[in-house]
Amino acid sequence: MAIFASGKKGTQSSQTKIRPTVVRTQNVAKELISIAKSNDVSIHSIDFNVLEVQTYTRINKDNEEVDWEEATDEELQKLLTKENLLNKNFGLKQMYEIEIFSKVEGDPYQDFHLAIGANATKCKVYLSIKEDSQISYNKNFEQDLVTLINKSKVRANILINVFDTMMPSVVSKITAYVRVQESARYEKSEMHLVAESYEPILTKNDALILHYEKKENIDDNEKIDYANRGFIKSVKKDELLMEYIRAKKGTPGRNCRGEFLEPKEPLESNTPTFTTDETIKIIESDDKIEYRAVENGYIVLDANAYTIKSDIDIDEISFRSTGNIHAGVDSDVNISVTESDVMKDAIGTGMEVEVSEIEIEGNVGPNAQVKALKASVGGQTHKTASIKADNLRINVHKGKAYGKNIHITRLEHGEVTGDVVDIVQCVGGHIRAKEVTIERCGSYVNAVASRFIEIKKLQGSENTFVIDPLLKGSVKEGLNQNKEEISKLKKSVKNIKQEIEQYTEMVQNNKKAFEDVKKRLLHYKKNNVKMPSSFIKQYNNFKKAREHLAKIKKEFSSKRDYLNLLTTKTASFQDNIFNARIINRDRWTEHNEIIFKLVDPPIEVSFKPPEGSHDKIFAIVESDDGKYKIEAVKE
Template sequence: MGFFDKVFGSDREEKEEKKPSGGGSFTPIVVTTDNVAQLLHDTALKYKISSHALDIRLLSFKTLIKMDPKEEEWIELEEGEWQKFNKPEILLNPDFLIKQNYELEIFKYKEEPWNSDLLLHMGSNKEKNRVVCTIKAGSIIRKADNLKSKIRNLIRMKMLRSRILIDLWDVDYDSALDDLTAKAMVQEQYILPEDLSFDVCVCFASQKPVNDELILHYKNKDEEPEESDRVDYSKRGFIQAVEKGETVIEYIKPQPGKPGRNCQGAHISVPEPLEKFKPEFRVSDAIEIDEDETRILYRAKRGGYVVFKDNTYDIQDSMELNEVSFKKTGSIDAGVETEVKLHINESDFMKDAIGTGVEVEATEVKVEGNVGASAVVTAEEVVIGGQTHQSSKIFAKQAVINVHRGFVKTSEDLQITRLEGGVAEAKKAKISQMIGGEVKAIEVDVDVMASNAKIYAVSKIVINKMLGENNRLVIDPTEIDSYHNEIISLEEKIAKIEKELARLEESREQKEALKEKSTAAVNTLKKRILEAKQRGVRPQPAFVAKIKQFQKLESDLLDLKAEIKAAERSLKETRMKLLAYQDMMVNAKIINYGEWSDYTHIEFHLLCPQIKLEYTPKPGDKMQEVYLKKVTGPDDEVSYEIAVKEAVKE
């Protein structure tokens, strides 16, 4: 029965025990009791039969109350008086007592056809403040006189057997029985396809007290499991960062519970709430307090990390560390939006300031020394005074790196003193020395370029001095992350629209041909229909049907032409968006203020149409600017070719 405990057996279980048990005959008796279950038990023992072989009939009952346990006499309630006492302020008072006395006839159980296959349970929750009747699936409800009343009486007798007080907190369950009995009366018998449950008695449930609790939210959020449920032992919560407005600590005040009373009339008491964690700490001006009747919230007035010192909680935004490593600190996940600034002081070029496999995330990260293998740094601003390992990764809004061998990506500016085979992506990249490696940015400026370098840009590449060979310089927006997805999406959309246009045009041509072929015959049919109407003769249905088919063809053609126009308009708009990206690169330029070296390769990747233009500068040529020159053909067709002119220092 779900959360309900079984209080009384089903009819089937009782009927198994109600079979003759070897005892002699039993003469009905009339008795008065306030405990029906005990009475049946005692009677069964006396006559040496099973209590389940006995049945009861309620003759009358009394409801008795005491307003105070010290009172000697019980007060019998007259009919209609109960509503004066059926109030929470009385029933939830532990001094109020209530019981019922029943006058019963006890007789030998005799099975009747109407309930021989009725499987009926009574159950309640743990407190017994809610009693539920369940008629089990498979029960057979047979037609009988006063069937509804008989089922109600059966429920009522089961309530008495389980010491449930009657006519005090009963629930109206007529509607639950109406449909059931109606089907049985119509069909002679009705087999219940699924369990039918309904409340028969509901009193006052108790409400548990709320014990006080101190919740350190700033610590708990670091302990929440990841989606993979795998423990990352590198993340040990070295600092607990919070954002502005975030709840740092929460104190839940103790709150009293609420007593109840169950359907047996017993008062349900509740304990007093426990108070063990009342705040005795202080907070700094960086934390605001918001208090109401049930709780106290301590919220961060600024971003930073939480510090507890001298019994005072504070939020600070700057921290200096000698190193960040798996052994000493673990990973530091302060969050980019928390305003936490980390300064890592280790500057020995033989050591790692940020160790192997460690992740560091904060608003600002300044590292005096090196970033180790597989380390990851994420921040708004990053400064690295040493070198980055080739397997390290840096993600930032802006970054300044001394020697870079790993991967770095910034959404704004990037400055690298020496790029040694690493990968750099940015909006604008400034590289002092480039020794191999790869750079992708809208604009790239390199002071000194050695060999085997690759640069991808959108608007400009500037080389101040080229010393090495085998370098590749490419203007291609699709290589830049911020443009790539949008360009690919536009190209896919253009291909899809062009395919749809081809299908629509083919369908239009077919319908146009059919219309042209059918026009003469349709005109003849129209003439015959008109002549028939003039003679007062009803036109042939086949002629009318053909005319309607032709009209449908004309309507479909109009719809097709409208669809074609809409598709052409969409294609034009999409191509314009793609051309906007091409306009950026059409004005792009690659400038070498120094001298070209051997095996330098230059590419311009046009988007609309998709064409790659290539150029190999002549070694030894100096001060050159390579750009795209617009060429207009004899039919006013526009194309582009690579051109070269003298570079002028800006």
């Protein structure tokens, strides 16, 4: 909001006084500057009064300008219709006869700082009373306030008595405040709407918005992340891909200066020239055209045609060629990476890939991260690489692998975490899964499973095979939570049981007295005799005690049943381990260890099969004396 004119300021007694001068003008501000300049005085040292206001109108015809005619107040009311004001041939202006003079000392409004401002179109005009303004009430304040506002308006070329129907209400509100305060001081600034005309609607040029080109490569420091430069623009079904906003001419208006505001002609420079196929649907309306995806995938502009595809073949994924690819595991985007040179990486150093399916013919480089629903690696993974997929196949694995069903041809000191893990050859490494199968097991393998571990051929030593029913963190967390609940319930059940014993004893000891009081009360009631308050109180206390006893017995029964349920649930964690098996279809070599981790008690039972032993299937059993040991069992 621009500031056009302000309230009066302090006088400057040392300046030259000018003789009162009457002028007739359409531009008050210009005349004030001219008078100040010709008399060599500061513009702030002069003031003026509005002696007369004349309003003129005209309606041009056929592009011919007609003469301006002065309109009386009655005529003006008839002329200032919406139809006329929004007609570009209708003209409106004011002429002012003003008297200009030097400011006098002792102005009672010199500390009452008013200012007139407007919005950009000048269709809304505001009066602001600045912070720390001070004013004392006098009998002429209301009329003086109108004068001050109108003087500020004409100084800013704002018409008066035309668009200001709200003025009386604003003046009345301010006057009422000052009258009540008597000597008012404004702790904070105030703003009031004092004129409002017809706001135009701006012309809207056409625009083509490519929504699929999301701004994903700018970080918090406004630095471009070139690794995330969007090689693939993944899209979802029904997603808004592109949007053409049609050009629309605005509507005219007229501001509080009386100026007609003609809307500009719209520019059309972004009309779509591309085509689409059946993978993109077009939705048209009066205001715009929407282009939405029919299916998941990634959007491609081929020549001048947009389409959505799901499969893509590329030589490599690297910082130089593609950057990171974040399509999403639910995107239906399938990538085949064809680089198979053993001396190169198909997935380059530090690259991040997230798609639905990916087939990598070659190697996965250092610090690379791959995430998909289905993935395969024909080469090898670097020890710092990470791959996660529900269904995962890796030729040579040295890094970290996560999934549900994982098949690895050769594990070389890598890490594997999944549900069902099948490894052809294992040379060192860490495996964690529900079920683990190893065709040929070398040395330095640590395999942990919750159901079974099976080794087809054991060739090495220094291996550890562990059965842990709490393998998954969520299961372990569930058990710990179970134990906490059991501990709290046991304490609560114990306290309730003690309370039941106390109330049972109290009820039994007072039962005879209660029956006697009950009979007495019935007698009093039958004979319409007022019952003693001590008897009533004794009766009610005993009744409440019996009701409380029934309530805590019910609570005790409920919590005891829930405690039994939780105890059974905890026992189920333990039961799983008795069904678990460690199987070696081959003979045992030296320095291999079998471990079963019990839940309750939380102990580990270990066993080292002797070299040359042909015992194949091992389980943990409980002996008659309550001790646990690992024994060979039948199928």
